[in-house]
Amino acid sequence: MQRMNRLVLAHVYTATVAVCLGAVFGVLQGLSRAGAIGVPVWFDYYRMLTAHGVLMALVFTTFFITGLSLFVTYRNIDRPGRKLAVGWFGWWLMLIGTVMAAVTILSGNATVLYTFYAPLKASPSFYLGATLLVLGTWVVAFEVFENVFYFRRTTPGTPIPLPVFMAACTFLMWIIATLGVVAEMLLLIPWSFGWTPGVNVMLTRMFFWYFGHPLVYFWIMGAYIIWYTILPTRYGGSIFSDGLSRLTFLMLLLLSTPVGIHHEFMEPGINSKWKLLHMVMTYGVAIPSFLTAFAIFASFEIAAIKKGRRGFVQTVASLPWNDPFFSACAYGMLLFILGGFGGMVNASYSMDALVHNTIWIVGHFHATVGGPAALTFIGATYWLIPRLTGRELWGKGVALWQTRLWFLGMLVMSLSMHYAGLLGAPRRTSEVAYASAAVAQSWEPSMILAAAGGVILFISICCFAAVAVGTLFKNEKTHDQLADFAQPEPGSDATPAALQHLFRWSVVALALAVLAYSGPFIELFHSNAYLAPGMRTW
Ligand code: CU
Secondary structure, three states, X not given: OHHHHHHHHHHHHHHHHHHHHHHHHHHHHHHHHOOOOOOOOOOOHHXXXXXXXXXXXXXXXXXXXXXXXXXXXXXXXXXXXXXXXXXXXXHHHHHHHHHHHHHHHHOOOOOOOOOOOOOEOOOHHHHHHHHHHHHHHHHHHHHHHHHHHHHHHXXXXXXXXXXXXXXXXXXXXXXXXXXXXXXXXXXXXXXXXXXXXXXXXXHHHHHHHHHHHHHHHHHHHHHHHHHHHOHHHHOOOOEOOHHHHXXXXXXXXXXOOOOHHHHOOOOOOOOHHHHHHHHHHHHHHXXXXXXXXXXXXXXXXXXXXXXXXXXXXXXXXXOOOOOHHXXXXXXXXXXXXXXXXXXXXXXXXXXHHHHOOEOHHHHHHHHHHHHHHHHHHHHHHHHHHHHHHOEOOXXXXXXXXXXXXXXXXXXXXXXXXXHHHHHOOEOOOOOOOHHHOHHHHHHHHHHHHHHHHHHHHHHHHHHHHHHHHHHHHHOOEOOOOOOOOOOEOOOOOOOOHHHOOHHHHHHHHHHHHHHHHHHHHHHHHOOOOOEEOOEOOO
């Protein structure tokens, strides 16, 4: 067990370092945008924005989810003499890719933001690093699948344990999604080396969003694994329904990919019929999230009823709000309500036109990735560390306040950004004061409030770092803490067989992705688009 714990820890610690580093860049941006700090010479807004986006959205989340998936796989599938070479190879590949990309960004050779939109052209080492990071995740995926096959071989006819089913489902979705980024890299890497005269900008952007939207669901599925299968153990609850949980994940597998063009409503060159198709599919992918909201609250309520509590208020009051892991997840869920409804606005073509290029969008994705995903992962880290290291968590009070501050900071920052966006404040730009033009004065208070939220978030992440370092140095041995997983209620209905066929459903998912993208792909490919030689604007 110790050997496996070390591998999981390597992933979790890498994620921890990434989130702490990313937070430093984040708070500086917020302050600089509010005009609160004069920009020091070393502070290059767009370079730091790129570093923040890549470290948070790509590195922190991905390393945590790969670690979590290995954890649930190793703990649920007993396998004597398990080899870990493949698992470690994946981690090393991911780490080398991350370091390559991060060094290139920080040295000022890849100021292309986290979407790396062409014709902005980074040094090849940025694209190569990002590709290695993705290929490393494929190796981790292979490790998870290989264990699933081992389980099937050795226990034929037994359903795959739910947490492993979810992890494998998440990775099947991820493999389909990352095909898009690999296709994009096949265009960008030769171009960045100067081997091709130019690149079809619109095509690369479409490939990016083919990957970029499901990336969001990769985070969400990671959080759902925790909410469905681990969190109930904190409030004495159970899994509401094994079948519904599997259905949710299969729906996410099917519907996460064929929706990415909702990020491109404002882009030219894509026929509006494809935009309509992706819009309708986007409303489809909201369904598994509604199912989850229902299932999680039902699980809360069943646990409360067992304790003799009745009604909404008593159910909420019965939950363990003083447990850092629980409070992190619960606050993450609350932020997801904000993120989810904002997402419905963005997914509507006509309303997206109003908010698309404004900081509303930044408020939206901070409420989603920064809320349910990041806060759940941080909370789960508090739960994981004692189980992986055998050390008692240092500073439980600090950890609890960390989760509360995060919720408060994210709420203040995200709501101010939403509001400033409605007033027309742009995104992606470092300077929004517009020489004190009247319009800029209207959003100035919101920018200051957003920066205040950013500072609260930064204090929160400092608390997280303090707990991590404190736990390491205090080195207080704990009694064995069980890494237990929630179970369905005894006597609940058996799961229909159709919901067990993970790999068959992934073929359907791939077919849906191909159907949704082949039309726009052919259009963009044959549009005789100008091949952009690329440029450095920095
Ligand atoms: Cu999206």
